[in-house]
Amino acid sequence: MPVRGAAPEQRPGRQRALGGEVNPAFLQALGAIAGEGLITSPGELRTYECDGLAAYRVVPGAVVLPSTADEVQAIVRLCAREHVAFVARGSGTGLSGGALPVEGGIVISLTRMNRILDLDIPNARVVVEPGVVNATVSQRVAPYGYFYAPDPSSQSVCTIGGNIAENSGGAHCLKYGFTTTHVLALDVVLPDGSLVQLGANTLDPLGYDLPGVFVGSEGTLGVATQVTLRIVKRPEVIQTLLAAFDSTHAAGAAVSDIIASGILPAAIEMMDRLAIQAAEAAVHAGYPECGGLLLVELDGPAAEVEALMAQVRERCLFQQASEVRVAQSEAERMVIWKGRKAAFAAMGRISPNYIVQDGVIPRTALPAVMDEIARMSERVGLRVANVFHAGDGNLHPLVLYDRRIQGQEQEAEELAGEILKLCVRVGGSITGEHGVGADKKMFMSEMFAEPDLQTMQLVRCAFDPDHLSNPGKVFPRTPLCAERPGPYVPHPLEISGEAQLF
């Protein structure tokens, strides 16, 4: 039973896989499947020991890089036969330890499966392998006047497979919907090694929404080997407005106001003073100096965008914006976005270390929650920068700290956790787009009652009864699949308050 504040080596990611082992015979069988796509040298294995959340590290028993769905199937079948756990991996940009290896298990890296298999422009869909990088899809369909809408800030690196597992979002998901809205069908190798197709190429498939189940399942239901994606026609006009406010409180009020007035922008992003400073230092985007900056993008037919942009400007001025300006050229628009997309990485310019948090709140709670985060930050004495998808209420507080100062990392983690609990208290969620992974499973019980978690486990067990596919992630505990759902019986240590079940 892990305890809050446990030392790194006791943290949830370091869960040992139950069952088989990566022994020489197993490695030989893997090599027979993947040839030179098998990595076993200790130095190279370390490249895969973590994802974008480097606080958790586990060196895998082996890494295998298949080139085809047949190879994935053969690898997973071997794992099932030998009872070895596996973790699918895209580019490893995940921020919740989703692709963190499992001790005694292997990593299946999908980066070699990076072909676009079909462009079906008349039906507005493309078929891709999971290792295709997100931005590549838009680049390939751009000559036909289309784009792929979900646009994580990591889109120049992250893969469609990772996006699907995390149900990734991005600035433009406010209007166009998250990854799940754009997935029509999937080929998936299930944890027993069978290859199935979920969904269909039609827009109104019958039966259970199994693509909906798989999207967002964080690698716990099998390995996606092929994906049919919806693409979207490029709008006639895109315009981007910058509005400067004294505070995030005022900027938050403007966000609620714009949406309540019936306008659905393509994106509304917010940056606070610290985030602006960091982005300016890195990219020189020309942002105004202010306490809260909104970046509002509208797209659609020219006449509509012009009329709505006038209304957005009016709403911002009504909420006391000190400056409102619209990008006058495509180049200026690109620089504005470059600053926003570089903001996470730019934090290194103003702080030696930082924790990227990801939570969701109802949009209307933005002003109150921004104020409360500022109070919490002051109380603990650690700076918190905010740069986030304000239109969705998807916060990304960045807790800044210095690891060299004793105890500060622990304080930063506690503050990041308290912010998540605040999100739940106001009716939000513990993650918007980065997933639960290894990092947040201890917070699942803050949000879900035991019967809710058991229902999710029923789905997990239907796909993966032996818990071989990314075990130890998402769920606060791993029941045996033969366990019958029923009332949760707390451990005596929980009742006495000596330990807490995550």
Ligand SMILES: Cc1cc2nc3c(=O)[nH]c(=O)nc-3n(C[C@H](O)[C@H](O)[C@H](O)COP(=O)(O)OP(=O)(O)OC[C@H]3O[C@@H](n4cnc5c(N)ncnc54)[C@H](O)[C@@H]3O)c2cc1C
């Ligand atoms: C600077 C930065 C900015 C970011 N901005 C955003 C953002 O705006 N929005 C957002 O949503 N995220 C963002 N992220 C997080 C991250 O980029 C996304 O979660 C992304 O989808 C991960 O893709 P990946 O290819 O790197 O996947 P990985 O990190 O390799 O894996 C993520 C999860 O997907 C599973 N997985 C990977 N491939 C498959 C497959 N083929 N089948 C089944 N499971 C699979 C893994 O097991 C793991 O659980 C950001 C990260 C960084 C570092």
